[in-house]
Amino acid sequence: MSIGEVLQRAREDMGATLExxxxxxxxxRKYIIALEKDNFDVxxxxxYVRGFLRNYARxxxxxxEALVNQYNELFAPLKGEQAVQEPFMEQPARPTGWRRGLTVAVAVILVGLALYWSGILDRNLRDEMADDGQYQGPAKSLGEKSPDSNGGPSGNQKQAPGSAAERDNKGDTGxxxxxxxxxxxxxxxxxxMRVVVDNESVFEGTVGPNNVKKFAGRESIWVKLGDAGAVKVWANGKDYGYLGGPGDVVKRVFTLKKDGKQAAGG
Known part of the structure; x- marks a missing residue:
């Protein structure tokens, strides 16, 4: 049985609906359906696929983990990615000079592959940071005050733990x-989550509950959240709350304008 068939049958045996x-x-819901249809490209x-599989299986x-391993087997490395190692496994011993030449050749190939994949990853990062139609919040000014329900300045804005807002005694503000x-x-x-600081990817991974991650950049910080309803966001001491609802995949970039004023945009 495929991964999707296993999930769907288990859900139906349990008597649970997609809702x-x-x-x-x-x-x-659309991701649950995609998992049950083995339509992982969606x-x-x-x-995300591995995380959703673990969550759904739980x-x-x-x-x-058994489902994740089965998924990993479906996306095993292509044969071309293993071709560099095959001569070491299959070829008999050669004279020292030949081995030296092979070592140099392999080193050149590996460097070429590294540069090639580096270019692909860099391009993918730029594409990832581009607008792909997913939910993004409106642009805001980091320096402006958030109005309360009566239209006046808010006096109860929370400060981020370890943020610039805690350094007010030094004269700094957002x-x-x-x-x-x-x-x-x-x-x-x-x-x-994935975080890019000044166009350089600095973090990508899953962060457990009740944990805090801090980042600082000179010009911009771009963030992508796999579950925006699980993360509170502060930028330069200003509380932006949640950038989306539970399960929403949200991207947001906070940038420093050319005139020196800081602003946030989707």
């Missing part, structure tokens, strides 16, 4: 600081 799964796992990426009382800093506080459940 039940969505409510309990926080996985969006999901945002392989990291709900069904199944071994999530509007005056040179650069952009960000605090991501994961609340009650884990969340996959």
């Amino acid at each position: 039940d799964v969505e409510k309990e796992t926080k996985i969006r 999901l945002p990426g392989r990291v 709900f069904l009382g199944m071994d999530g 509007a005056d600081a040179q650069g952009v800093d960000m605090v991501l506080q994961v609340t009650d459940r884990e969340c996959w």
Whole structure:
């Protein structure tokens, strides 16, 4: 049986509906359907697929790692990616000079592959940071005050743990600081995230609940959250709350404008 067939049969045996799964796992209904149809291309990426499989399996009382291993086997490295190592396994011993030449040739190939994949990863990063139609919040000024329900300035704005807002005794404010800093506080459940600081990827991975990640950049910080409803965001001490709802995949970039003023945009 395929991965999707295993999941669908287990869910039906349990008597659970797609809505039940969505409510309990926080996985969006369209992604649940994609998993059960083995239509993995619909999901945002392989990291999400593995996370969703573990989460869904946990709900069904199944071994999530077994499903992840089965998924990994479906996406094993292509033969061309292993061709460099095959001569070492199959060829008999050669004279020292021949081995030296082979070593140099392999080194050149590996360097070429590294540069090639580096270019692909860099291009993928630029594409990832481009607008792909996913939910993104409106542009905001980091230096402006958030109005309360009566239209006046808010007096109860929370400060991020370890953020620039805690350095007010030194005379710094979000509007005056040179650069952009960000605090991501994961609340009650884990969340996959990716962070790019000044166009350089600095973090990608899953962060557990009740953990805080801090980042600082000179010009910009770009963040992608796999579950925007699980992470509170502060930028230069300003509380932006949650950037989306449970299960929403959200991208947001906070940049430093050319005139020195800081602003955030989707």
